[in-house]
Amino acid sequence: MADRRTKFRKDTAKVKRDAANESRQLMNRLKQMTPAQFVRLPARTLARLTAAQYREVVGTIAPEIGCPTPPPLPKPERETLGWRERWRLLHSSAQMTVITSVLTTVIVMVGVASPQAWRWTLTHIEIVRPGERGNWPRCARLSPYTDGCLYSPTYDMDWDALAEQLNIPRQQLYDDNKHLPPQFIPARAPIVVWRHRGRLVE
Template structure:
């Protein structure tokens, strides 16, 4: 009888040890993830975490998101509850869902906003070029953000087509390139792209 009890205790201890090791390995894997990877985890993986473990992972991979610490007090009147008290009264699954939604929204907004922010920043950097345009760098392509460079077309081009690609007024483009014929732009002729937002120096 004593041997069976000892064997049972040994088995229980092993199960607890294995569960603790598995939980520790899962936590280590989750802490190595990016927020985008974390929000794509299946619900059954998140269900294996306690509320404290979930907060620990979120605090590691997204420290900018502040989760109120759980401290369930005696339930006050519903009408007098502030948002912190209401948050603490939510089940752990609801808190996890809310945080996951916030993470997802933040990632999507960053993905949408980042290119626009970079474009806005780059277009507001002052360009300084020498007055002699022959020393300007070459443009790799024609786009609404091309500025302060020389473009050499590989074939004859129409003034309207070039102005449309640059999103510049045709007359402004032609006035800056009086060395070119008004009918068309010959192949390999340098087109000076200057939006008059920068500064020319001698």
């Protein structure tokens, strides 16, 4: 395998040397021509020349003519580019740096702002109820989110089942409903659902 690589490198180097020699010989022949002979050359011969070689030949055989150097392509003005074009002009490593910085900033801001946002939200939706519980609104249904209302069951209920349904400790439920018997909850008896996260006012 090593012999094949060595042979390949030698062949490649030989091809490059041959191409360079052929290019030099072609340039020498062209520089010996007259302008009339040069303009009659076939297009395939001229196609083998680079722009710099073409200018070199013309400058040798007809220095009075000269070949104007093409002006460099104007760079696009950044002011006229949209953000997509500007983004495409950035190197991939710069793009990754920008993306990483933006994501880091967003994560830090969310981490810092989340507790404040939750506190602000909960402050504005704080449940406020009068101290007289008979004036509380009726509960539409019983769930772990029901709070600050009165529920009237259509059948006798068990304290443990109610506590599980509301996800409230049984003792807390009973302490808030001392007007009910401790053995069971009679049908149509008003049940106070209060999670002690709101505020009672007189």
